[in-house]
Structure formats: structure tokens, C-alpha cells
Amino acid sequence: MDEPSADRLKEALRADGVRITRQRAAILKVLSEAEDHPDATELHRRARDVDETVSLATVYRTLAALEAQGIVHRHVFEGTPARFETTNLPHHDHIIDVESGEVIEFASDKIERLQAEIAEELGYEVVRHRLELYCRRKPRRS
Missing domain, CATH: 1.10.10.10 (Winged helix-like DNA-binding domain superfamily/Winged helix DNA-binding domain)
Known part of the structure; x- marks a missing residue:
């Protein structure tokens, strides 16, 4: 867009x-x-x-x-x-870093397909959705 x-x-x-x-x-x-x-x-x-x-x-x-x-x-x-x-951006989801508050945009065809499959199995069609993942960075391993 x-x-x-x-x-x-x-x-x-x-x-x-x-x-x-x-x-x-x-x-x-x-x-x-x-x-x-x-x-x-x-x-x-x-x-x-x-x-x-x-x-x-x-x-x-x-x-x-x-x-x-x-x-x-x-x-x-x-x-x-x-x-x-x-709103002129293509559909995307968000990861929110719970420690810094940073918001990271991402898109995943795999997640989109899975959501549509789950809705279909339950007798629904996805009209719109919002996915927010609240995450923290993994500690670095030495």
C-alpha cells in the first residue's frame, strides 16, 4: 500500500x-x-x-x-x-516487548492460515482479527 x-x-x-x-x-x-x-x-x-x-x-x-x-x-x-x-499498512500483528515496551510488527502466512483453519473447524469465517504477543527477550546463553 x-x-x-x-x-x-x-x-x-x-x-x-x-x-x-x-x-x-x-x-x-x-x-x-x-x-x-x-x-x-x-x-x-x-x-x-x-x-x-x-x-x-x-x-x-x-x-x-x-x-x-x-x-x-x-x-x-x-x-x-x-x-x-x-491504516494504510498491510495486515500485520504485533509483538510487545514487556520489558522495554517496544512494539514489533510482523506478518506470518502460517499464523493467518492456522487462524482461518481454526475458525473454519468451529464453523466460522474470520472477518478481522488482532494478534498481540507479549514477550521478553530470551537470556543469552554463554
């Missing part, structure tokens, strides 16, 4: 009747360039590097509007604040 673009995010906000202010443009720029899963506080910090007038309230309102438009996913991983990513 395409890279997330600030223009695509602007279009989604306009469709929701939200004006694109200088502050919102800064938030959209940061969100479209994010290669991780930032929480609202981290988005706010990054957006203030672009425009120091961005408020945390504007970050939350902007994220809520983008989520309502289906342009942003909100992830609530155990023990962490909600994190966000744009």
Missing part, C-alpha cells in the same frame, strides 16, 4: 468537517512520517518540534477525528497508553 501521506490525512479530516489549522498540519506531518506506534504524548512532543503552539488537546481531537474516519488505528497494548498508526 501507499505510504501514509499528510494529504490523505487532511482529506479525511476535511471529510469530517474539521478545519486544517497550522497545528493540525504539524500533527498530520508527524503522524504520516511515524515509523513506530507513538502514543498521544509522543505525537504531541514531535508535533511541537514542527510547531511549538500545538496543544495536547488538539492532538487528542485530531486523533479522534482520524480514528472516526477509519484512517488511524488505536492500539491499547497491556500496560501502555493507547498508541496510534495509520
Whole structure:
């Protein structure tokens, strides 16, 4: 899929009747360039590097509007604040490092097939799913 673009995010906000202010443009720029899963506080910090007038309230309102438009996913991983990513990425699952909080994206055809087989055996068809694995690094053996 395409890279997330600030223009695509602007279009989604306009469709929701939200004006694109200088502050919102800064938030959209940061969100479209994010290669991780930032929480609202981290988005706010990054957006203030672009425009120091961005408020945390504007970050939350902007994220809520983008989520309502289906342009942003909100992830609530155990023990962490909600994190966000744009929805234009191919399907993927997440490993959450329970010690560092790092979120690692991965895709596995094997897991996808197994989930579909299990659903089929139980008389269901997978419509959508979310897989989160909470892991810690194995200790190194000497």
C-alpha cells in the first residue's frame, strides 16, 4: 500500500468537517512520517518540534477525528497508553516487548492460515482479527 501521506490525512479530516489549522498540519506531518506506534504524548512532543503552539488537546481531537474516519488505528497494548498508526499498512500483528515496551510488527502466512483453519473447524469465517504477543527477550546463553 501507499505510504501514509499528510494529504490523505487532511482529506479525511476535511471529510469530517474539521478545519486544517497550522497545528493540525504539524500533527498530520508527524503522524504520516511515524515509523513506530507513538502514543498521544509522543505525537504531541514531535508535533511541537514542527510547531511549538500545538496543544495536547488538539492532538487528542485530531486523533479522534482520524480514528472516526477509519484512517488511524488505536492500539491499547497491556500496560501502555493507547498508541496510534495509520491504516494504510498491510495486515500485520504485533509483538510487545514487556520489558522495554517496544512494539514489533510482523506478518506470518502460517499464523493467518492456522487462524482461518481454526475458525473454519468451529464453523466460522474470520472477518478481522488482532494478534498481540507479549514477550521478553530470551537470556543469552554463554
